[in-house]
Amino acid sequence: MITAEHLTKRYGGRTAVDDLSFTVRPGVVTGFLGPNGAGKSTTMRMLVGLDEPTSGRITVGGRRYRDLRDPLRHVGILLDAGAVHRGRSARDHLLAIAHTHSLPVRRVDEVLDLVGLGAVARRRAGGFSLGMGQRLGIAAALLGDPQVLVLDEPVNGLDPDGVLWVRRTLADLAADGRTVFLSSHLMSELSLIADDLVVIGQGRLLAAGTAQDVIASVAPTTVRVVSPDAAALATALQGADVSVTALDRETLDVQGRSAREIGALAAARGMALHELATRRISLEEAFMQITRDAVEYGTVTEVAR
């Protein structure tokens, strides 16, 4: 479990993280989302003790990272997959980490196999493709067999196969009961990977919960109805918890009633329906709506909106 409580970070006059509170639960993959400059990396750096909060705190299992004994056995971190000695082999890179953290050598070979780098373990890491480098970064994060994994942009720049691999690997780790927390500014990638979401903008919490809850919080499900009896149907649907918008003489958008309920009502009153369709916005659209006012460098059209 990761817990942020009123976490705040200021750099001079600039507030990078602003009174941020959220929890990340074990057993699922949680995506940490926000546009560029939202404060994701700063939050992750504070999580792993590379930066000090100005106020508030962020803990792993109730303890601050720097208070953990054997931190690699508790938290696996991938902040920058490019941060390897380019002349060293993949195996030597992991051995160096294992030796400095008193981790057994056999674990190095285990994680190399786990991430599919066993066959190239003795090749120079400097010659690795982006995807192989990302695998090596994940292997390093897994070395201490930690219960919590923190990954900053692990799918950045990966091809679809690479994204699929990261997705499967993280899902398996979460299914094992681990806490998996990964950041991205790309909703399209995270929508394939994350069960839960924490969305921030300009350092502040914008939304948190399951992906479905986050979508529902911005846009309730709408049912599009096309009927020659639209006006009568709109009257029949009226109620305190229902919103009906007439788009033209035959088309209604209804919120607060399911397609099944509307269909049953129409059938009971003998009204013809030509279309009855549930419309949900995608996670991508939800993300755009949630973060619209919080993008640091919007395009001209976004700013003008």
Ligand SMILES: Nc1ncnc2c1ncn2[C@@H]1O[C@H](COP(=O)(O)OP(=O)(O)OP(=O)(O)O)[C@@H](O)[C@H]1O
């Ligand atoms: N060391 C620093 N000194 C001053 N300002 C900083 C520092 N680190 C980050 N910032 C500022 O804090 C804000 C948050 O940056 P951060 O890198 O955490 O965002 P991010 O969500 O990770 O963005 P991206 O998706 O672009 O990586 C930005 O406005 C950034 O310019």
